[in-house]
Amino acid sequence: MKAVRFHEFGGPEKLQFEEAPNPKIGPTEVLVKVRACALNHLDIWARRGTRSERIPLPHISGSDISGEVAEVGSLVIEHSNAEKVLIVPGISCGICDYCSNGWDSLCESYKIIGYETQGGYAEYVAVPGTNILPIPDKLSFEQAASVPLVFLTAWHMLVTRARLVPGETVLVWAAGSGVGSAAVQVAKLLNAKVIATVGSETKIDKAQKLGADFVLNHHTQDVPSEVKRVTNGRKVNVVFDHIGEATWEKSMKS
Ligand SMILES: [Zn+2]
16 A cells, blocks of 8 residues: 655654555454545654654554545454544553543553554554544545544543533633644533634634634733633633643733
């Protein structure tokens, strides 16, 4: 099959579009013909060799994958050929205390498809049968591939950790980013009020279309004082900060 691989860690020049062996599936796995694969910053960390001891070489990146089932392992009963699916990127044991309590990313055997395993920059990918989900008809392959990592992250932060509830107000930094745009949609699904920030005027319209109630420009406006004004001095209940040092102090003031 054709695939984009790297044989050693480094810059973008290490990526090679080349012939690679077709993946072989085990009895509990499914072979998926890739129809779309989204990019994620994780792909850059992998290529540069962050936690390189976990990355198999030569390596195929790509964790956000959608496609069609091409072959089903002998022990996989709930899926069949040609089914349209997206791939859940996290592989965990499913039975330890962490997995049983919704903390599967802390499982000792946790792996991300496309990081610690071969991923979706290829014609085919082999994944555990438990990691595929059917795609609703209204979603295209491209739309489905945009969902997994960013929505898992946003959902975990807002629902599992922050326990955001209807009527609360949340500040979402960088609503034009993948994780930020997912957070706006998850927060609106929960009927929260969303104050979103963007880095350029061209992103304001898109943030509003995703459902943001107020949109601030974090380069031209002072976010904490604007948040105070918009909330009549009450400030927000939750800050969705996926940036870090650059925004931490302003998050605390909001
Ligand atoms: Zn586990």
